[in-house]
Amino acid sequence: MAEKNKNLSRREFLKTSGIAAGTLVGGGLIGGLVGYNAKSTDTKPAEPSGGGGKDDFRINRGLMFFQNPAEFKVLAHATERIFPEDDLGPGAMGLGVPYFIDNQLAGNYGSNSREYMQGPFYKGEPTQGYQTPLTRAELFRTGIAVMQEEANKRFDKDFTEIEDEQKDEILTDLQKDKITMKGTDSSFFFKLLRSATLEGAYADPIYNGNVDMAAWKMKDFPGHQMSYINEIEDEDFKKIDPKSISSMQH
Amino acid sequence: MAKTMDKVDVVTVGVGWTGGIVAAECAKAGLKVRGLERGKDRGTKDFTMIHDEYRYAVRYDLMQDLSKETITFRNTRKQRALPMRQLGSFLLGEGLGGAGTHWNGMVFRFFPYDFEIKTMTDKRYGKDKLSSDYLLRDWGITYDELEPYYDKFEKTVGVSGEDKNPFAGKRSSDYPTPPMKKSPLLKKFEKTSTDLGYHPYMIPSANLSEQYENPDGSTINACQYCGFCERFGCEYGAKSSPEVTVLPTAKKTGNYDVVFDANVVEILKQGDKVTGVKYVDTQTSEEFVQPADIVVLTSYVMNNAKLLMVSEIGEQYDPDTGKGSLGRNYCYQLGPGATGYYDEQMNTFMGAGALGMLFDDLNADNFDHSDLDFIHGSMLMLTQTGKRPIETNPVPSDVPTWGAEFKKASIQNYTRTLSVGGQAASMPHKENYLSLDSTYKDKYGVPLLSLTYNFTDQDRNLHKYLTQKAVEVSEKMGAKKTEAAAPIEDYDIVPYQSTHNTGGTIMGADPETSVVNNYLQHWDMDNLFVVGAGNFSHNSGRNPTGTVGALAYRCADGILQYHKKGGSLV
Ligand SMILES: Cc1cc2nc3c(=O)[nH]c(=O)nc-3n(C[C@H](O)[C@H](O)[C@H](O)COP(=O)(O)OP(=O)(O)OC[C@H]3O[C@@H](n4cnc5c(N)ncnc54)[C@H](O)[C@@H]3O)c2cc1C
Ligand code: SF4
Numbered sequence: 001m002a003e004k005n006k007n008l009s010r011r012e013f014l015k016t017s018g019i020a021a022g023t024l025v026g027g028g029l030i031g032g033l034v035g036y037n038a039k040s041t042d043t044k045p046a047e048p049s050g051g052g053g054k055d056d057f058r059i060n061r062g063l064m065f066f067q068n069p070a071e072f073k074v075l076a077h078a079t080e081r082i083f084p085e086d087d088l089g090p091g092a093m094g095l096g097v098p099y100f101i102d103n104q105l106a107g108n109y110g111s112n113s114r115e116y117m118q119g120p121f122y123k124g125e126p127t128q129g130y131q132t133p134l135t136r137a138e139l140f141r142t143g144i145a146v147m148q149e150e151a152n153k154r155f156d157k158d159f160t161e162i163e164d165e166q167k168d169e170i171l172t173d174l175q176k177d178k179i180t181m182k183g184t185d186s187s188f189f190f191k192l193l194r195s196a197t198l199e200g201a202y203a204d205p206i207y208n209g210n211v212d213m214a215a216w217k218m219k220d221f222p223g224h225q226m227s228y229i230n231e232i233e234d235e236d237f238k239k240i241d242p243k244s245i246s247s248m249q250h
Numbered sequence: 251m252a253k254t255m256d257k258v259d260v261v262t263v264g265v266g267w268t269g270g271i272v273a274a275e276c277a278k279a280g281l282k283v284r285g286l287e288r289g290k291d292r293g294t295k296d297f298t299m300i301h302d303e304y305r306y307a308v309r310y311d312l313m314q315d316l317s318k319e320t321i322t323f324r325n326t327r328k329q330r331a332l333p334m335r336q337l338g339s340f341l342l343g344e345g346l347g348g349a350g351t352h353w354n355g356m357v358f359r360f361f362p363y364d365f366e367i368k369t370m371t372d373k374r375y376g377k378d379k380l381s382s383d384y385l386l387r388d389w390g391i392t393y394d395e396l397e398p399y400y401d402k403f404e405k406t407v408g409v410s411g412e413d414k415n416p417f418a419g420k421r422s423s424d425y426p427t428p429p430m431k432k433s434p435l436l437k438k439f440e441k442t443s444t445d446l447g448y449h450p451y452m453i454p455s456a457n458l459s460e461q462y463e464n465p466d467g468s469t470i471n472a473c474q475y476c477g478f479c480e481r482f483g484c485e486y487g488a489k490s491s492p493e494v495t496v497l498p499t500a501k502k503t504g505n506y507d508v509v510f511d512a513n514v515v516e517i518l519k520q521g522d523k524v525t526g527v528k529y530v531d532t533q534t535s536e537e538f539v540q541p542a543d544i545v546v547l548t549s550y551v552m553n554n555a556k557l558l559m560v561s562e563i564g565e566q567y568d569p570d571t572g573k574g575s576l577g578r579n580y581c582y583q584l585g586p587g588a589t590g591y592y593d594e595q596m597n598t599f600m601g602a603g604a605l606g607m608l609f610d611d612l613n614a615d616n617f618d619h620s621d622l623d624f625i626h627g628s629m630l631m632l633t634q635t636g637k638r639p640i641e642t643n644p645v646p647s648d649v650p651t652w653g654a655e656f657k658k659a660s661i662q663n664y665t666r667t668l669s670v671g672g673q674a675a676s677m678p679h680k681e682n683y684l685s686l687d688s689t690y691k692d693k694y695g696v697p698l699l700s701l702t703y704n705f706t707d708q709d710r711n712l713h714k715y716l717t718q719k720a721v722e723v724s725e726k727m728g729a730k731k732t733e734a735a736a737p738i739e740d741y742d743i744v745p746y747q748s749t750h751n752t753g754g755t756i757m758g759a760d761p762e763t764s765v766v767n768n769y770l771q772h773w774d775m776d777n778l779f780v781v782g783a784g785n786f787s788h789n790s791g792r793n794p795t796g797t798v799g800a801l802a803y804r805c806a807d808g809i810l811q812y813h814k815k816g817g818s819l820v
Contacts, residue, residue: 082652088661109309116320116335118690124332127325127742131332168653194652202639203304219664221599221639224301227474228600235434237595237665248299 061099061208064106065137072098074144074159079197081167089218090211092197100200100209101140110137132184136192143189146181147174204245216242224248252528252537258284260809261527261542263514263557264549266348267795268781268802270492270500271403272546274466275806277505281813285506286529286540288513289345293493297483303638307481312352314342318513318532319692321552323743325704326681327569333690333698339742340749341481342550346508347492349550349749350795354480354603354635355456355489357409358792359400359800361614362393362419367788370615371625379625380708385579385678387787390759391768393419396800399807403799404454407490408462408470411454417610430459430473435596435668436607439632442727448609453631454796455604456490466499477636479603489603512538515694517545517561517778524563524778530694544777544809547755548802551784552684555754556699559686564765564774567683569702575765577684579753580701581789584709584738586628586716587671589644590729595665598637606633612719613791614675624712628672628791630720639664646733668727670720671735673748674713675791679706684754704741713738750794755784757801759820769808769819770801776818781805 066072076098085091092098108114112135124131134142150170151159159167173179174190181189200209202216204223210216216223223242231238259281262269273283292312305311314320314337322331343349363370368386371379380386401422411425429452432440436452443450457473464470471488479489487494500506509529516528518539526541547554558564558576567578608631610616619625643660644667650656687700705713717734724732758764761773770785772778781802783794790797808819 083657084654086654086657088658091657112317112335114310114315114317116316116333118333120689122330122332125325125329125740127740127744128323128329128332128334129338129744130335171652197652198643199304199308199640203308204302206302207304216639219639219661220595221664224478225476227476228597229431229472229474231597232431232433232475232600232605234597238597238600245299245302248301 061096063099063102065102065110066105070158071141071144072102074148075101075140077160077167078144078147078171078193079200081164081171082194082197083201090214092201094211095201095215096209096211097197097200100203100207101196103208104196105137105140110140111135130188132188134183139184139189139192142182142184143174143186143193146179146186146189150179206244206246213242213244252539254539254541257526257541257543258282259542259813260284260544260546261286261540262546262548263527264288264348264547264553265346265492265497265508266343266548266550267350267492267496267799268805269348269546269548270350270496271406271799271802272548272779272781272806272809273500273506274496275803276809277500277503279810281505281810283500283506284540284542285508286512286514286527287346287508287510288532289510291508291510292346292351292483294483294485294487297485300482300485301476301478303478303640306352307638308640310337310341310481312343312345312481312483313337314344317693320698322687322690322698322700324700324702325740327702331687331700331702334743338744339747340751341746342552342749346497346510350491351483351493352481353456353491353795356604356606356793357404357407357411357454357456357799358796359419360393360790360792360797361417361616363614364788364790365389365391365393365396367626374615375619375625379619380677383680384706384708385680387758387763389768389787390757390764391804395768396797396804397422399800399803400796402803403796406464406466406495407456407799408458408464409454409456410459412452414449414451415610416449417613417616425454426464427462428459430455430457430602430605431475432607433597433600433605433634435598435634436605436632438668438727439607439670439723442723443607443609443630446723446726448611448630450607450609453604453606453608453633455602457484457602457604458488458490464495466495468495468498470494473602475600475602475605477599477601479601480635513694514549514557515560515696517547517557517563519561519563519775522775524775544779544813546805546809547778547780548782551751551754551782552699554780554782554784555684556686556696558755558765558780559699560696563772563778566685569680569683572680575756575761575763577754578763579678579756579787580682580684580703581676581678581752581786582703582741583676583748583750583789584628584674584705584713585671585735585747586674586713586720587669587735588717588720588724589667589669589733590724590727591644591646591663591731591733592666592668592729596668598634598665598667601634601636603635605635606631608632610791612716622711622715624708624715626675626677626788626791627712628674628716630670630672630716630723632668632670637664646731668724668729670723670727672716672720673750673791673793674709674716675789676705676709678753678788679708682706705738710738750783750789752783752786752789752794755780755782756787757785758787767818767820768804769811770805771808771812771819776812776816779805779809
């Protein structure tokens with residue numbers, strides 16, 4: 001039984017266990033079926049990251065939001081400083097984070113379509129949160145322009161060309177509200193940039209970041225697994241090959 | 251012109267736990283019940299691709315669409331209230347099952363002390379333990395009166411638990427199913443807290459330890475410890491929710507239906523009776539009138555209060571005069587705690603929404619407060635709910651929040667940190683209340699509800715004390731480094747804290763200071779019932795839904811009595 005069910009697809013699993021059909025299942029049966037990792041071929045490997053290095057970083061995966069590759073590159077370099085490549089593995093660029101952010105800006109996230117955006121707008125207390133008429137799409141474009149301007153002004157170069165320490169200086173000043181931005185505090189933009197970078201690194205690869213699930217591998221997070229009922233009481237740490245949500249679609 | 255629907259016996263506004271329970275009980279008794287829900291239909295079949303942290307936990311896919319409606323917020327009356335433009339501090343439900351779809355499933359009863367807190371505090375510590383700015387009061391119902399309803403809710407849910415808490419109120423029967431599996435992390439907490447003289451026990455859970463058929467004939471499956479529970483629906487039908495319990499019960503009677511995309515904007519009234527509600531179809535913008543003999547507000551703390559306010563039912567609370575009951579006693583919770591950093595890797599990504607252990611030795615009035623500058627307390631617990639990689643990036647406070655050092659430390663600590671945390675009771679204060687906003691409106695032109703709230707000294711003192719206790723537990727558990735939760739200052743609506751909002755439509759024995767009586771029947775309108783955590787006079791040091799469920803059964807009982815004999819039930 002165990003051997004036979006090893007490669008059970010998710011749909012087969014649901015069918016066999018009766019869960020999809022809404023019939024009754026005992027914990028024992030589910031436990032018996034799902035203690036196995038389905039073959040990792042379940043998940044199609046994502047496309048190669050382009051090496052993760054800064055210079056050969058490819059921008060031809062398809063931009064849905066940005067029209068100007070220079071803007072996109074500034075974004076890419078900023079995210080890489082927030083989550084840099086190191087001996088543990090790729091950084092934001094190698095993980096495809098800039099594509100993740102681009103794609104998100106083109107959708108609900110960028111247009112704040114699930115947020116209350118009616119006026120009037122007043123600057124509030126920090127405890128009152130987001131109070132700008134700018135959408136996230138607008139905030140990102142303004143923020144990117146500001147990073148570029150600061151690089152030009154301070155170092156007479158493009159943001160993508162300055163040293164890492166110089167990029168960090170600009171990012172730190174954004175974080176500390178030492179840079180003026182139209183319509184918002186720069187610290188608010190920085191917060192957004194930081195959280196979007198982490199979201200892109202660690203979200204499921206279906207969103208075009210976390211290429212090859214490399215961020216999950218660094219963190220030893222197994223992604224989507226159907227069940228841990230057989231491991232939850234074990235004393236030892238489980239290193240499990242991660243699986244993407246895309247393996248749940250069949 | 252609004253279109254008028256056929257009259258029903260009972261209409262509920264919103265279909266979460268409270269709406270579901272009221273519907274099931276009334277439909278079983280033969281009443282025609284209709285639920286009006288502004289969200290969509292949904293259920294287990296929609297959750298087969300639910301293990302997606304980004305979509306559900308970060309972008310809040312199952313929760314309230316704030317573009318249509320939110321609340322406004324300010325810390326004090328001196329500030330201008332501004333809209334909560336994004337979800338954050340608390341996560342409001344929307345759609346069939348409400349927040350009961352994406353809750354964790356920790357099912358607690360409050361302590362006997364909670365219901366008689368005023369009397370018991372005065373008796374033990376004298377009349378001025380708290381200043382008169384705190385609106386402490388008894389609830390108009392005792393634990394013993396509520397016990398049968400607690401019992402009923404737990405049996406409906408199939409709660410998995412162990413009766414080992416020496417501080418708990420009396421139970422008329424055992425938990426319906428045994429406790430969940432005890433992982434090594436919980437055992438570590440159990441051993442330490444026992445060594446420290448505390449009394450740990452397993453969190454009573456609606457993630458079921460085994461398959462269970464409830465008294466209404468609904469089956470709930472066994473939990474798989476998948477780690478995607480809190481903020482997600484359960485793909486296995488293993489987490490008790492309205493969709494897998496009370497709603498099927500109501501539907502199979504043939505006496506119940508739900509209208510979706512129905513946003514209720516007003517309670518209609520004539521003389522001292524309500525006649526039904528008005529709602530807007532959120533897709534067509536058409537207006538409808540739903541006449542009903544009995545109207546039940548089951549649309550959560552915020553919307554229940556708002557509907558009463560916009561429909562001008564009851565007297566608005568005024569913090570200057572202390573008069574008026576509607577909107578008063580809004581409370582929240584505090585999160586004392588400590589994070590421990592360890593060397594060894596642990597399976598922190600596994601877990602279940604309600605998997606954990608806790609002790610109540612420092613909760614309620616279970617310890618002596620004579621020399622302390624606060625009352626009540628908090629549970630202290632260790633939970634294993636399944637840590638998610640986007641939202642879990644623990645780094646010690648001396649590590650930057652981005653860059654190379656951050657990356658290394660956050661990756662290292664993801665599987666090497668454990669938190670001992672609490673849910674501390676916040677006490678009602680005269681400056682904390684709900685009212686109507688005078689500037690901002692929802693998509694249907696109705697004023698937004700406004701929240702005026704800040705932590706008070708009582709809250710800060712309690713938080714500090716419990717945090718110190720959490721540090722002690724964490725250190726004793728063997729963490730190589732422990733960091734205490736930062737002291738609380740002003741309440742901040744941005745970071746997630748807890749969806750345990752309470753008050754605003756409180757219950758009581760006195761119509762002057764409460765909105766509903768102890769059957770959750772409105773004092774001014776006999777055929778209007780209001781049920782939810784809004785009925786709580788103060789918050790407790792544990793999760794609310796056990797008590798919310800019990801009150802919903804109490805309310806259903808009241809509705810059935812009212813349907814027979816009419817009039818005020820008390
Ligand atoms: C992430 C999370 C975890 C939680 N974990 C726990 C836990 O472990 N233990 C615990 O005890 N509690 C927990 N809770 C709290 C718990 O979910 C709530 O206490 C409970 O679900 C409240 O039930 P309710 O019926 O009062 O309201 P809800 O479940 O909020 O239902 C209200 C319904 O009314 C609808 N509605 C609102 N306004 C209108 C309107 N104008 N017209 C029509 N419909 C309307 C909404 O769409 C919603 O469906 C958690 C909550 C969250 C968000
Ligand atoms: S942890 Fe258990 S109850 Fe929660 S979603 Fe997973 S299987 Fe369902």
